[in-house]
Amino acid sequence: MVRGPFYDKNGLKKGAWTPEEDCKLKSFVQRSGHSNWCKLPKLAGLSRCGKSCRLRWVNYLQPGVKRGNFTKEEEELIIKLHEEAGNKWSMIARNLPGRADNEIKNHWHTHLKKYVKQNPKTSEVKEKSETSQLCKAKENRESESESLHGSDSSHQSLESSPLSKELSSTKLFSLSRDHSPVNGKNCTEDSLASLETSENSFGNMHAKKYTKQRFETESLHASAHFHHILEISPLSTEVSSAKFFSLGSTDHSPKPGINWIEEDSLASFETFEEAFGNFWTEPFVADYMYIPDEFPMSQYISYYDDGIGIDLFDQVMQELPKN
DNA sequence: AACGGAATCAACCGCCGGTTG
DNA sequence: ACAACCGGCGGTTGATTCCGT
Numbered sequence: 001m002v003r004g005p006f007y008d009k010n011g012l013k014k015g016a017w018t019p020e021e022d023c024k025l026k027s028f029v030q031r032s033g034h035s036n037w038c039k040l041p042k043l044a045g046l047s048r049c050g051k052s053c054r055l056r057w058v059n060y061l062q063p064g065v066k067r068g069n070f071t072k073e074e075e076e077l078i079i080k081l082h083e084e085a086g087n088k089w090s091m092i093a094r095n096l097p098g099r100a101d102n103e104i105k106n107h108w109h110t111h112l113k114k115y116v117k118q119n120p121k122t123s124e125v126k127e128k129s130e131t132s133q134l135c136k137a138k139e140n141r142e143s144e145s146e147s148l149h150g151s152d153s154s155h156q157s158l159e160s161s162p163l164s165k166e167l168s169s170t171k172l173f174s175l176s177r178d179h180s181p182v183n184g185k186n187c188t189e190d191s192l193a194s195l196e197t198s199e200n201s202f203g204n205m206h207a208k209k210y211t212k213q214r215f216e217t218e219s220l221h222a223s224a225h226f227h228h229i230l231e232i233s234p235l236s237t238e239v240s241s242a243k244f245f246s247l248g249s250t251d252h253s254p255k256p257g258i259n260w261i262e263e264d265s266l267a268s269f270e271t272f273e274e275a276f277g278n279f280w281t282e283p284f285v286a287d288y289m290y291i292p293d294e295f296p297m298s299q300y301i302s303y304y305d306d307g308i309g310i311d312l313f314d315q316v317m318q319e320l321p322k323n
Numbered sequence: 324a325a326c327g328g329a330a331t332c333a334a335c336c337g338c339c340g341g342t343t344g
Numbered sequence: 345a346c347a348a349c350c351g352g353c354g355g356t357t358g359a360t361t362c363c364g365t
Binding site for chain 2: 014015016017051052055056059060102103106107109110111
């Protein structure tokens, strides 16, 4: 599904990333950060351009990146934000923690665009039908919530994206106006007020010339309304939204509970699997290399210690065929 | 089973805005 | 003030997979 690897005239590798390249990039960034993407490939021993490295890191390798199917809540949020702001994928992505803009963009073009086309102007219709539908929608959500909580939490993240197939307009309408308690957690009045403000602002997006900063600030207000998504997300079981947002370039420490990239996205990792077991389900070996002082490593030592040390990792890395 | 069109999604490309010298 | 550099963003591409015939 990806371009085959090839080299351009400058000798830079293009096309699909190999697990070895991923490993190099991830290891380097976790060790040294990414203060300069242009110089990074050389320092990391990669024959890639800096942009390509950045993209790979942001979309797939960065800790906390969620892979797999979108939940109904995520899809609803994308539709709503897109309705308000248009193709501002990066802004939308900021309101969907763990989701990369590229993935959201793809999902929009492949699934949601069709759905919205078939159900135009959801916001207009929802205003009219709000009164009559709201109660029903609440009931639906609450019953769904109960059933979700009654099942394995992993099902929530892997729940297939049913929006275009199953989501009724009633359910969709419930998104932006339904401020009822979700999963037993009340939305505060403040967050509702913020939402209204942001809705008004977004409504004028096309008329006003927004500064980037203002736009982003207001989009964050909108995100307050959707924190319930985090609450039911598997990420939230161990990483709060606040913590999640703090995951930046300065924090590369291994976090228990972070969703690492799912196995299916990198199926052919035989080389490293042989040496280390399943790379994507086992803790990353290079994680040994960067351990912040404040990180309470002792409690994880036994879990991480599978008998493979840094020396072996370095040895394997050096023996890998150079590109 | 074979074929062809549609769907999917990782990755590339070019542009833009911010920063630095 | 200007140019060069860099990071980020959104649009597009194209290989692979899916699905209907």
